[in-house]
Amino acid sequence: GENVEQHPSTLSVQEGDSAVIKCTYSDSASNYFPWYKQELGKGPQLIIDIRSNVGEKKDQRIAVTLNKTAKHFSLHITETQPEDSAVYFCAASLQEYGNKLVFGAGTILRVKS
Amino acid sequence: NAGVMQNPRHLVRRRGQEARLRCSPMKGHSHVYWYRQLPEEGLKFMVYLQKENIIDESGMPKERFSAEFPKEGPSILRIQQVVRGDSAAYFCASSPNNGYTFGSGTRLTVV
Numbered sequence: 001g002e003n004v005e006q007h008p009s010t011l012s013v014q015e016g017d018s019a020v021i022k023c024t025y026s027d028s029a030s031n032y033f034p035w036y037k038q039e040l041g042k043g044p045q046l047i048i049d050i051r052s053n054v055g056e057k058k059d060q061r062i063a064v065t066l067n068k069t070a071k072h073f074s075l076h077i078t079e080t081q082p083e084d085s086a087v088y089f090c091a092a093s094l095q096e097y098g099n100k101l102v103f104g105a106g107t108i109l110r111v112k113s
Numbered sequence: 114n115a116g117v118m119q120n121p122r123h124l125v126r127r128r129g130q131e132a133r134l135r136c137s138p139m140k141g142h143s144h145v146y147w148y149r150q151l152p153e154e155g156l157k158f159m160v161y162l163q164k165e166n167i168i169d170e171s172g173m174p175k176e177r178f179s180a181e182f183p184k185e186g187p188s189i190l191r192i193q194q195v196v197r198g199d200s201a202a203y204f205c206a207s208s209p210n211n212g213y214t215f216g217s218g219t220r221l222t223v224v
Contacts, residue, residue: 006155032212034213036215042218043117043119043204043215043217043218044156044215046212046213046214046215049212089155089156096208096213097144097212097213098144098208099161100146100158100161100169100172101146101148101156101158101206101213102158103148103155103156103157104155105154105155106154106155
């Protein structure tokens with residue numbers, strides 16, 4: 001079955017700097033890769049996703065890149081702000097609905113002001 | 114347009130009791146997924162249901178855990194004879210389109 005590895009487990013950056021979180025997956029059949037942000041005591045919130053027919057997607061300060069050949073994808077946050085501090089999870093699935101998500105272990109992002 | 118609703122938010126049970134967790138999907142969504150999150154860990158898939166059908170239960174423990182999504186009413190995750198190791202946050206997500214939307218979770222504490 002699918003296995004998703006996520007690095008780093010913790011990341012501290014200065015406000016205004018960029019943050020990069022990387023994930024690798026094992027199942028070449030996976031086609032949908034969402035990223036979730038989880039704040040303390042809350043459920044995961046989808047922040048961006050990418051499908052396998054796209055190499056990069058951007059939404060304001062957040063971007064995701066996908067390399068299907070190497071089976072890895074990354075989250076990029078630019079101009080980080082204190083409110084970006086949270087736990088970020090990557091996930092992989094066969095498609096964007098109708099299949100389970102396999103999650104990475106998470107990255108604790110701390111943005112220092 | 115309410116999101117995915119889970120209740121209760123917090124649940125305390127003594128060892129050996131039963132826990133019932135409820136999930137109402139977003140309006141128009143007929144697919145429900147349950148995930149478990151142990152402290153300081155990622156989310157692990159448990160079960161995927163459509164109305165009146167279990168589609169994938171590959172992540173469900175073989176004993177004491179069951180799930181249903183009846184024709185009317187919320188999806189229920191039921192844990193019988195709870196043990197301390199069942200203490201976790203249980204999240205429900207729904208779809209069918211535009212990805213998966215998660216609820217705020219039920220935090221189960223077994224004492």
